[in-house]
Amino acid sequence: MTLRVAGCENRSERVGYRFFLEAGEALSAYPTSIGAWRILPPGETELQRGIVRGMDPADGRVVAIKSVPFHLRESPERQSWIARLQREARIVARLAHPNIVPLLEHGEDLGIPYLVFSWQPQATLRERLDHGWLPDPAGAVAITQALLTGLTHIHACGYRHGDLKPANLFLAEGAQVHIADFGAASPLGAPAPVDGRLTGTHGFMPPEQLMGFPVDQRADLFAVGVILYELLTGTKPFPGETPWERFLRVLAQDPPPLLGEAGRFQAVLRQALAKRPDGRFGSALAFAEALQSAFDSMAIPVAM
Numbered sequence: 001m002t003l004r005v006a007g008c009e010n011r012s013e014r015v016g017y018r019f020f021l022e023a024g025e026a027l028s029a030y031p032t033s034i035g036a037w038r039i040l041p042p043g044e045t046e047l048q049r050g051i052v053r054g055m056d057p058a059d060g061r062v063v064a065i066k067s068v069p070f071h072l073r074e075s076p077e078r079q080s081w082i083a084r085l086q087r088e089a090r091i092v093a094r095l096a097h098p099n100i101v102p103l104l105e106h107g108e109d110l111g112i113p114y115l116v117f118s119w120q121p122q123a124t125l126r127e128r129l130d131h132g133w134l135p136d137p138a139g140a141v142a143i144t145q146a147l148l149t150g151l152t153h154i155h156a157c158g159y160r161h162g163d164l165k166p167a168n169l170f171l172a173e174g175a176q177v178h179i180a181d182f183g184a185a186s187p188l189g190a191p192a193p194v195d196g197r198l199t200g201t202h203g204f205m206p207p208e209q210l211m212g213f214p215v216d217q218r219a220d221l222f223a224v225g226v227i228l229y230e231l232l233t234g235t236k237p238f239p240g241e242t243p244w245e246r247f248l249r250v251l252a253q254d255p256p257p258l259l260g261e262a263g264r265f266q267a268v269l270r271q272a273l274a275k276r277p278d279g280r281f282g283s284a285l286a287f288a289e290a291l292q293s294a295f296d297s298m299a300i301p302v303a304m
Helices: 044-049 076-092 125-130 137-156 217-233 243-252 260-272 284-299
Strands: 003-006 009-012 037-039 052-056 061-067 103-109 112-118 169-171 177-179
Touching: 076 103, 076 112, 125 169, 137 177, 137 217, 137 260, 137 284, 217 260, 217 284, 260 284
Parallel strands: none
Antiparallel strands: 003 009, 003 103, 037 052, 052 061, 061 112, 103 112, 169 177
16 A cells, blocks of 8 residues: 655555665665656765665656665564664654655655655755855745745644754755655654663754653744754854764753854744753744744844
């Protein structure tokens, strides 16, 4: 059975079977075609993103295909991949929004789940930032507002993303943001993992998640605060050479204060990055409204 999304409802579509390409895997290990899809030769960008391109021979449509790494044989790791992809498919199949990368098709073939997404040719926000690009305050606000708009939809459908970061955001012209990678997503209100595993990225996870406590939509909003800080300053609020260093900074340190024009957003960032979840914004909409208010105040001269 395969599923497709409209709003928060499931609809049927056709089946196919694809492989997820990991960086470092030998290209010779991959078939040139699988089922109805051709597998296109990956370039450097696709390898970095961990996505293999496919093409529908019927209409030439290029897509991004995600499944179990082809090199994995029967192992606990392979079973973990299968469970994670099945969970991701169930969640993404209920999301449809202009700020979310569209899921075109998902299903299983011989017990192996796969997901087919609209191919995103543009760079990720991480790639843009790493190449020295930095928006002005207006651009930073526009990108963050687009992210919060997509996040409002995700939360309204009863889920949290779980791994928001610049590498999971595709940035098109006009500050158009497309949220990707729901591999760490979970229903709102889900209990913390009993085995203590962390599903997210150090430097973007809030203190309560690092300490193994239950998390809700405010964990996503903390991650948005981290992204906004870097958009405004060009630096990470919780830097570190190792995950452990970033872990300690999130738990015990506040990021350096914003300077210049960015200082207008200090109160917004302070609330977004509050150590305790009850000190943060309660919703993506509340965050967006506070951010817009701070931006509007930039037109008002500072009293001397």
